[in-house]
Amino acid sequence: MLGFWIQNLNLVFVNSLLQFLYKHNHWLLFIALEVVCVVLLFSYNSYQGSVYLSTANAVSARLLRGQDKVTSYFGLAAKNKALVAQNAALQERIFALEAISSQHLLDSLSKEEALQRVHRTGYRITPAQVIDKSVNRTDNYITLDRGIADGVEPDMGVMGIDGIVGVVYKCTEHYSLVMPLLNSKSTVSCKVQGSDLGYLQWEGGDPRYAMLHDLPRYADVAVGDTIVTSGNSSFFPEGLMVGVVNELYPSSDGLYIALKVELATQFTRLEHAFVLGRMDADELDALKELLYPKKDKKKKN
Amino acid sequence: MEKTLTRIAWFVGLVLAQVLLFKKIYLFGLATPFVYVYFILALDKDLDKNKLMLLAFVLGLVVDVFCNTPGVNAGASVLLAFSRERLLRLFMPREEFENFEPGIESMGIWPFLRYAFLAVMLHHSALFLLEAFSFAHIGYLLLRILCSALLTVMLVMSIEFVRHRR
Incomplete structure (x- = not known):
């Protein structure tokens, strides 16, 4: 029942x-x-997220590149001017470096040996075109028209004409997605030219400014000082232009100061970029694997 | 058949307009329009709710792929599609019981404007909150939602005017 x-x-x-x-x-x-x-949303924001749901997939990248081909004709004169100025600055540096190298290096090394040494520790530069970008979100991304086939790999540094841009995040065969400074997850090790270290982060809002944190209180810094890359990470060589100090903020515990940095790269106008591939990246990776085996494995997956 | 083709044309057109033009707008550092919601707003009233949500999901996801924000536009669009029937009922002409396509012609300017504004506010609130995923800077966020919604509604109304007042 x-x-x-x-x-x-x-x-x-x-x-x-x-x-x-x-x-x-x-x-x-x-x-x-x-x-x-x-x-x-969550799987994309992790390092392992799919690159095919991004602007770097073949279909969307092709469409965006088509648009870029049309719109990139506007403002050619200004771009030419900037490139000529950069050329001139680079030429000056070549003269200066040649003068130094002829004085010092060539005493003990032949020119070829010296070049080889540069080659071993230098960076291979791949020019790329920015085919898509955003500046109006908390996590912005930039799409470049170079990918694995062109020797671009995740974790390579990216710079523009005026200063650093960000780090390569994901790659497909012919395109890559860059995490620029204007992304809440981007962290770049920087220093005040000639002195102290800190790390640069973006806190949303205005795409012209970012914050440099963890600078010791005694740091010798003033408004107008130049901020450059520290060379502590393998993304960037030492001394690349990042920006100029705009304001100083002491932290609440008084141990550190934070700097508001006016970024050298104008992200709203960015059209060309250079991907920096470290020549000795394999050696560095092997060394890192010895030191931090777990962390490295995670990244490689 | 013709209706399906028109719908596909609107879908493709609005997605292209959104990803090639509107996503780059950042007025006063605040307002970014998301005009593609017009597709969801203007589908016929009696369209099956599940179909509407699936359409909205696909629409949002395509926009997401072009904005590097998988899940954000799709999530907001599905929410809008889910609540559309209730929103529409608020402003429906009283004696209207048959199917119609929401617009200024079928509903009148003011009811459609209010319907569009509420729907867009709902969509944009979900969108910006999903994107930021935190309530830090809540004031700035609310301002962004409101300004973006106003811009979107303005553009939606312009599309409607161009469509119906030749």
Whole structure:
């Protein structure tokens, strides 16, 4: 008798559950779709997230490059001017370096040996075109028209004409996605020219400024000082232009100061970029694997 | 058949306009329009809710791929599609029981404007909150939501005017 009742009750329950689900099937679909969205959101923000749901996939990148081909004709004169100025500055540096090297290096080394040494520790530069970018979100990205086929790999540094831009995040065969300074997850080791170390982060809002944190209180720094890369990470060589100090903020515990830095790179106008591939990256990776085996494995996956 | 083709044309057109033009707008450092929501707003009233949500999901996801924000636009669009029926009921012409495509022609300027504003506010709130995923800078965020919504509604109304007042 009791068993019959339970069975009956069960049947009624299952029936009404099915009826409920049938009646409210759009609720189920709604919840399912939103769950998919949240999963996508979180998996993308991790290092392992899919590159195919980004602007670096073949279809979207091709469309964006088509648009860039059309729009890049505007403002050619200004771009030419900037390139000529950069050429002149580089030429000056070549003369200066040649003078130094002829004085010192060539005493003990032949020119070829010296060049080889440069080659071993230097950076290979791949010019690239910015085909898409954003500056109006918390996590911005830049898409470049160079990928694995051109020797670009994740974790390479990227610079523009005026200063550093960011670090390569993900690559497809012919395109790559760069995490610029204007991304809440970007951290770049920087220093005040000639002295103290800190790390640069962006806190959203104005794309012209970022914050340099963890500078010791006694740091010798003033408004107008130049901020450059520290050379502590393998992304960038030492001394690349980052920006200029705009404001000083002492931290609440008084141990550190933070700097508001006016970035040298004008992200809203960025069109050309140079990917910096370290020549001795393999050696460095091997060394890192010896020191931090776990961390390195995670990154490689 | 013709209706399906028109719909596909609107879908493609709005996505292209969004990813090639509107996503780059950043007025006063605040407002970015998301005009593609017009596609969801203007689908016929009696379209099956599940179909509407799936369409909105695909639409949002395509926009997401071009903005490097997988899940953000899709999530906001699905929410809008899910709540559209209720929003529409608020401003529906009283004696209207048959199917219609929401617009200034079928609903009148003011009801459609209010419907569009509420829907866009809902969509943009979800969108910006999902994107920021924190309540830090909440004031700035609210201002961004409001300004972006106003810009989107303005553009949606312009599309409607161009469509119906030749």
